[in-house]
Amino acid sequence: MMEKLKKTAVLLGGVMLILLIIVWGIKHNMKPVDVQPEPDVETGVVTEDQEETNEASADYDIASGLKLKDKDGVKTLSTDHFTMTLTHGKSWDAKVNSKNSITIYNTALYEANRGGKLVTILAYDADDESYDVLPEYNVIGVSGCKVYIAAYPTDMQYDSSDKKAVANYLAVFEEVSRLMEDAPDCPLTFR
Numbered sequence: 001m002m003e004k005l006k007k008t009a010v011l012l013g014g015v016m017l018i019l020l021i022i023v024w025g026i027k028h029n030m031k032p033v034d035v036q037p038e039p040d041v042e043t044g045v046v047t048e049d050q051e052e053t054n055e056a057s058a059d060y061d062i063a064s065g066l067k068l069k070d071k072d073g074v075k076t077l078s079t080d081h082f083t084m085t086l087t088h089g090k091s092w093d094a095k096v097n098s099k100n101s102i103t104i105y106n107t108a109l110y111e112a113n114r115g116g117k118l119v120t121i122l123a124y125d126a127d128d129e130s131y132d133v134l135p136e137y138n139v140i141g142v143s144g145c146k147v148y149i150a151a152y153p154t155d156m157q158y159d160s161s162d163k164k165a166v167a168n169y170l171a172v173f174e175e176v177s178r179l180m181e182d183a184p185d186c187p188l189t190f191r
Contacts (some may be wrong), residue, residue: 060099060100060123060145060146061099062079062081062096062098062099062100062101062102062121062123063079063096063099063102064079064080064081065078065079065080066078066079066094066096067079068093068094070089070090071089073087073088073089073090074086074087074089075087075088075089075090075092077094077102077104079102080191081123081143081144081146081190081191082143082148082188082189082190082191083188083189083191084104084121084179084187084188084189085187086104086172086175086176086187087171087172087175088168088171088172090107091106091107091108091168091169091171091172092104092105092106092107092118092168092172093105093107093110097120100122100123100124101120101121101122101123102120102121103117103118103119103120103121104117104118104119104120104121104172104176105117105118106118106157106158106165106168106169106172108162108165108168109157109158109159109162109165109169112159112165114157114158114159114162114165115153115155115156115157115158116157116158116169117153117157118152118153118157118169118172118173118176119150119151119152119153119173119176119177119179120150120151120152121140121148121149121150121151121179121188122148122149122150122151123146123147123148123149124146124147124148124149125145125146125147126142126145126146126147128147131147131149131151134149134151135154136151136152136153136154137149137150137151137152138150138152138179138180138181139180139181140179140180140181140186140188141181141182141188141190142181143190143191148188148190150176150179150180152176152177157169175187
C-alpha cells in the first residue's frame with residue numbers, strides 16, 4: 001500500500017510540473033492582448049489615467065534605447081527603463097525575447113548549445129500578477145506602469161565538465177541572484 005502511495009505521489013508531482021511548464025509556455029508565447037480599461041467601481045466612469053496607462057502599456061518596449069557597454073571587464077546594459085551593471089563583461093550578453101522580456105545569458109555556453117541562461121527580466125503591467133506562476137522569481141521593482149520580475153532557470157544551465165565556463169556562469173549568476181526589490185546591492189536601477 002505504501003509503495004502504491006509513493007508511486008501516485010511521484011506521478012502527481014510529475015503531472016504538476018508538466019502543467020506548470022505548459023502554463024508558463026502558453027503565457028510567454030502569447031501576443032499581448034489590448035485590454036480595455038474598466039470603469040471605476042464607485043463612479044462607473046473610465047478615468048483618463050487608466051487610458052493613459054493602457055496606452056503606455058501598448059507602446060511599451062523593454063528594449064527601447066538598448067545599449068551594452070563593456071569597460072574594463074564590467075558590462076552595463078541600459079534601456080530607457082533601467083540600467084544593470086554586472087562584472088565578467090566578456091562572459092555574458094543579452095537577448096531580447098519580446099517587448100516585455102530580455103534574457104541575460106552566458107555567451108560561451110549559449111553559443112555551444114549548453115544552456116547558459118542566467119536570468120530573464122520581465123515587465124508586467126502593474127495590475128497583472130500572473131507572474132506568480134513562475135517557479136523561481138524575484139520582484140525587482142516597480143517603475144512607471146510596470147512591475148519588473150527576475151525569472152531564474154530551474155534546471156542546470158551549464159556543462160559541469162567545462163570548469164572555466166562554469167566559473168564564469170556562477171560568478172555572474174551570483175550577481176543576478178541579487179536582482180530583487182529594495183536589495184541594497186541590486187545591480188539594476190530604474191530610470
